[in-house]
Amino acid sequence: MAGGCRTGVIWYRRDLRIADHLGLAAASQLCDAVLPVYIVSNWSQHHNWTGSKRQQFLCDCLTSLAAGLRELGGRLIIRSGPPLDAIRALLIESRAEILFFQKDPDPHGQRVEAALSAMCATMGVKVHSFHDVSLLGSEEVLTAENMPYRVYTPFSKNWLAREKPKPVPTIPSLRTPPDIASEELPTLATWGLAPENGPQLAAGENAAQQRFEIALHQRIGQYHDRRDIPAVTGTSRISQDLRFGLISLRSIAAELSDAIKSASPAERTGIHTFLKELAWREFYFAILAHFPEVLQEEFSPQWRGLPWDEPDEKLLAWQSGTTGFPIVDAGMRELHATGFMHNRVRMVTAMFFTKDLHYDWRIGESWFMQHLLDGEIASNNGGWQWSAGTGADAAPYFRIQNPWTQTARHDPEGIYIKRWIPELADVDARKFHSPPGNKPLAPDYPLPILDHDTERLRCLEIFKHHKARQQ
Numbered sequence: 001m002a003g004g005c006r007t008g009v010i011w012y013r014r015d016l017r018i019a020d021h022l023g024l025a026a027a028s029q030l031c032d033a034v035l036p037v038y039i040v041s042n043w044s045q046h047h048n049w050t051g052s053k054r055q056q057f058l059c060d061c062l063t064s065l066a067a068g069l070r071e072l073g074g075r076l077i078i079r080s081g082p083p084l085d086a087i088r089a090l091l092i093e094s095r096a097e098i099l100f101f102q103k104d105p106d107p108h109g110q111r112v113e114a115a116l117s118a119m120c121a122t123m124g125v126k127v128h129s130f131h132d133v134s135l136l137g138s139e140e141v142l143t144a145e146n147m148p149y150r151v152y153t154p155f156s157k158n159w160l161a162r163e164k165p166k167p168v169p170t171i172p173s174l175r176t177p178p179d180i181a182s183e184e185l186p187t188l189a190t191w192g193l194a195p196e197n198g199p200q201l202a203a204g205e206n207a208a209q210q211r212f213e214i215a216l217h218q219r220i221g222q223y224h225d226r227r228d229i230p231a232v233t234g235t236s237r238i239s240q241d242l243r244f245g246l247i248s249l250r251s252i253a254a255e256l257s258d259a260i261k262s263a264s265p266a267e268r269t270g271i272h273t274f275l276k277e278l279a280w281r282e283f284y285f286a287i288l289a290h291f292p293e294v295l296q297e298e299f300s301p302q303w304r305g306l307p308w309d310e311p312d313e314k315l316l317a318w319q320s321g322t323t324g325f326p327i328v329d330a331g332m333r334e335l336h337a338t339g340f341m342h343n344r345v346r347m348v349t350a351m352f353f354t355k356d357l358h359y360d361w362r363i364g365e366s367w368f369m370q371h372l373l374d375g376e377i378a379s380n381n382g383g384w385q386w387s388a389g390t391g392a393d394a395a396p397y398f399r400i401q402n403p404w405t406q407t408a409r410h411d412p413e414g415i416y417i418k419r420w421i422p423e424l425a426d427v428d429a430r431k432f433h434s435p436p437g438n439k440p441l442a443p444d445y446p447l448p449i450l451d452h453d454t455e456r457l458r459c460l461e462i463f464k465h466h467k468a469r470q471q
């Protein structure tokens with residue numbers, strides 16, 4: 001360890017790992033003692049964008065991080081309250097001279113960072129902040145005119161061609177001063193949340209690394225062909241790991257570029273397709289950074305002020321998976337049971353919400369955020385605006401997915417549907433490919449709550465009318 005500074009504080013946020021951690025690596029170079037701190041936020045009084053499943057996963061990740069830091073000889077300090085107050089108190093108590101943190105993509109988080117930097121300046125504390133949430137920063141992938149991209153395809157071509165940053169070495173040990181008090185690790189009770197039933201995904205960086213290794217070594221050769229089939233585990237399932245920074249994108253990129261050297265043609269295709277999916281994630285982070293107004297408004301100005309319908313009892317049917325559209329209901333029940341929904345089905349359920357129910361995408365966006373383990377501000381907003389036809393690189397508003405046809409294409413044998421809707425276990429899967437008429441598919445399964453063809457026409461009318469009014 002180099003001298004010059006006695007103590008540094010690392011503010012852990014959504015980077016809950018030890019491996020390839022820029023803050024830990026820098027702090028271990030510059031400081032003799034390091035205080036890693038996680039500040040438990042009191043979000044529950046401010047918004048409804050978080051729910052029990054994701055908070056439980058967060059708690060488990062913190063437990064795992066605390067154990068990992070202990071193994072290195074350090075300690076995770078837990079504090080609560082507004083971050084500025086908590087960090088000020090810790091800086092004073094520990095007489096720390098440097099604060100390290102990874103930057104947040106969320107505009108609210110960025111405001112906190114600005115206030116924190118100003119506070120540190122008045123306290124004479126140095127600030128080292130790092131970009132970690134995506135592989136490349138929002139200013140690194142720009143058009144030839146130095147402008148942000150508004151469309152995915154040219155962004156992804158530029159992004160794919162660029163050299164990616166390399167991982168930093170993982171630190172071998174850590175010393176945390178013993179006399180600094182810590183609160184208990186949070187539990188759901190900390191936020192007054194009740195536990196939810198359902199399988200718990202293993203949390204922490206080792207579990208995340210294992211998921212990625214399985215995806216890379218067992219699934220990548222079939223990824224291209226199977227990623228759109230919700231009945232199989234054809235995708236990596238690492239989205240929640242990226243959400244909480246359990247695995248670093250730099251090490252993923254390094255492993256992929258190593259793996260491609262000895263890959264079969266199918267594996268090469270898989271790796272390339274996988275990188276293109278990561279590029280979607282990077283694209284949506286860039287959109288959020290350059291156009292933070294997307295969190296409130298339609299990305300495409302021509303669609304601002306669309307007359308969405310007021311939610312009625314059909315909202316409950318969508319939320320609870322009882323719309324009578326098997327593919328929609330299966331997706332919503334998978335989400336409720338596991339905190340995950342397959343990407344193809346996210347598109348189907350979100351398009352059904354905006355284009356069949358004509359509900360405001362912001363309401364669906366917030367429901368997903370409450371229930372998804374991987375609930376990610378940029379990707380969720382991007383996915384919802386894409387589905388609503390209002391977003392960057394939007395499917396033109398007149399491209400409206402038909403849930404029956406989507407079923408025939410992506411779950412022809414109804415395996416996914418039957419897994420999540422036991423009432424339909426004995427129904428011939430071909431019946432999921434078109435509306436059932438007046439007879440329910442099963443005695444305890446509802447008739448469809450709407451007619452897709454009728455609502456499709458209504459959606460086209462709404463968009464066309466709005467467009468005409470704008471001109």
Ligand SMILES: Cc1cc2nc3c(=O)[nH]c(=O)nc-3n(C[C@H](O)[C@H](O)[C@H](O)COP(=O)(O)OP(=O)(O)OC[C@H]3O[C@@H](n4cnc5c(N)ncnc54)[C@H](O)[C@@H]3O)c2cc1C
Nearest residue numbers: 235236237238239277280281343346374375376379380383
């Ligand atoms: C309406 C809607 C809402 C969504 N909300 C979220 C969200 O809150 N959080 C989230 O991480 N993803 C979201 N997605 C994107 C996508 O559905 C998930 O990333 C994916 O299903 C995660 O599964 P996986 O890790 O097995 O993906 P894989 O297919 O293995 O992909 C690897 C990684 O690439 C990224 N990725 C893949 N597809 C997309 C995409 N379309 N947009 C952005 N990133 C992508 C993810 O980080 C993912 O983990 C949403 C998509 C839609 C249509």
